[in-house]
Amino acid sequence: MDMRLAEDQELLQRSVGEFAEREVGPHVMEWDEAQKFPADLISRLAPLGLMGIQFPEEYGGAGMSAVAYCIYIEELARVDPSVRLSVAVHNGLGAAHIAAFVSEEQKRRHLTALARGEKLAAWGLTETSSGSDAAAMRTTAARQGDCWVINGAKQFITHGRTGDLVVVIAMTSGDEGSRGILAFVVEHGTTGFRAGRKEKKLGMRASETSEVMFENCRMPGSQMLGAEGEGFINTLQVLDAGRIGIAALAVGLAQGAYEAARDYAFERRQFGQSIGTFQSIRAKLVDDAGRIEAARLRARGEPTTQESAMAKLYASEIAVRPSEDGVQIFGGYGFVKDYPAEEVFRDGRLTTIGEGTSEIQRLVIARQLLAS
Numbered sequence: 001m002d003m004r005l006a007e008d009q010e011l012l013q014r015s016v017g018e019f020a021e022r023e024v025g026p027h028v029m030e031w032d033e034a035q036k037f038p039a040d041l042i043s044r045l046a047p048l049g050l051m052g053i054q055f056p057e058e059y060g061g062a063g064m065s066a067v068a069y070c071i072y073i074e075e076l077a078r079v080d081p082s083v084r085l086s087v088a089v090h091n092g093l094g095a096a097h098i099a100a101f102v103s104e105e106q107k108r109r110h111l112t113a114l115a116r117g118e119k120l121a122a123w124g125l126t127e128t129s130s131g132s133d134a135a136a137m138r139t140t141a142a143r144q145g146d147c148w149v150i151n152g153a154k155q156f157i158t159h160g161r162t163g164d165l166v167v168v169i170a171m172t173s174g175d176e177g178s179r180g181i182l183a184f185v186v187e188h189g190t191t192g193f194r195a196g197r198k199e200k201k202l203g204m205r206a207s208e209t210s211e212v213m214f215e216n217c218r219m220p221g222s223q224m225l226g227a228e229g230e231g232f233i234n235t236l237q238v239l240d241a242g243r244i245g246i247a248a249l250a251v252g253l254a255q256g257a258y259e260a261a262r263d264y265a266f267e268r269r270q271f272g273q274s275i276g277t278f279q280s281i282r283a284k285l286v287d288d289a290g291r292i293e294a295a296r297l298r299a300r301g302e303p304t305t306q307e308s309a310m311a312k313l314y315a316s317e318i319a320v321r322p323s324e325d326g327v328q329i330f331g332g333y334g335f336v337k338d339y340p341a342e343e344v345f346r347d348g349r350l351t352t353i354g355e356g357t358s359e360i361q362r363l364v365i366a367r368q369l370l371a372s
Contacts, residue, residue, distance in 0.1 A: 007069060012072065025037060037082075039120075044349045045295050051087070051114070055095065055099055059108075059115050060111075060113075060114075067300050074255065075145050077249045077250075078252040078255045081256075083206060085350075088248075089121075090243040094167050096241060097234070100237070102282040104223070120162060123167050124157050127152070132359070134230065137169065141219075142168035148223075149217065149219075150184065151216060153214065159325055165187045166188075167225065186217065192214060192217030195210050197210060243355055247295070258326070261330065291318045295319070307360045322348075323345045
């Protein structure tokens with residue numbers, strides 16, 4: 001397979017990279033220290049078509065391919081993984097779930113505004129007692145006439161406070177098991193829905209994360225996504241595609257860590273020469289470059305269950321290594337906030353946790369490979 005970029009893909013890569021370096025790069029440290037999502041950045045991303053890159057043009061999107069989406073994610077993550085995480089949750093989870101499983105009327109109502117960057121989407125699956133075991137959720141949806149009443153709480157929700165709407169996954173009160181799982185679009189301002197505590201995070205601190213709470217939150221049946229009995233399957237399908245985005249994020253983060261370490265290695269001089277000439281440093285850089293390229297090829301694969309899990313597992317675990325090597329190459333400066341190495345080191349760890357831990361990816365892959 002020829003994985004070289006087409007001319008239009010190279011143009012996208014260059015355009016997004018230049019935008020990220022110009023509009024995002026100078027503020028990375030500032031946003032990380034403030035632990036605040038730069039919401040005004042959305043209005044600058046939207047005209048580039050980057051808030052709805054894969055969605056059809058008729059709904060306000062850019063109508064680009066999955067590979068284009070990965071290129072965009074990688075270039076943004078190369079400069080700031082936090083901002084990329086926020087934009088990818090909007091594109092790859094919240095808006096993607098709506099795009100795939102709502103009626104035409106709901107697409108016109110919700111997806112168009114999301115794709116144009118007029119609204120920001122969140123996605124609510126994880127709970128305190130059900131992280132990896134998503135089917136053990138306790139948030140419930142009980143039918144009352146033509147409505148559903150939602151009660152419960154979701155944790156670690158990107159844009160839980162700043163998002164305009166959230167796709168929330170809930171369980172009916174019957175004995176259907178995972179077939180009783182449903183998804184709903186809930187807009188901020190809806191009675192019974194509120195944001196909870198904002199998390200103080202180790203990394204990805206410019207991406208806002210919080211709890212969201214539901215207390216007798218009444219939703220009309222028209223706000224349900226997909227058909228009854230298919231909510232859990234639909235959720236897994238969204239996760240499959242979303243993991244490709246996380247893989248691309250990991251590649252971009254690793255690329256940024258590698259580039260910073262490489263540049264510093266040829267600026268820093270010891271014993272009368274740049275440390276980039278030392279064999280031990282060169283070995284780290286060469287190994288990291290090879291790992292990143294291998295991860296990049298995987299991340300641009302097909303978003304099937306097995307390939308998505310493999311791409312996410314490989315790329316996220318690879319991303320940790322260049323971020324560790326970056327701290328080592330920077331030496332003492334890698335441990336202080338004056339240089340980018342320590343932030344990338346903190347940010348990189350999340351890629352092995354979010355949208356399914358590495359352990360869960362291995363379980364998913366094993367089920368696909370070893371099914372009897």
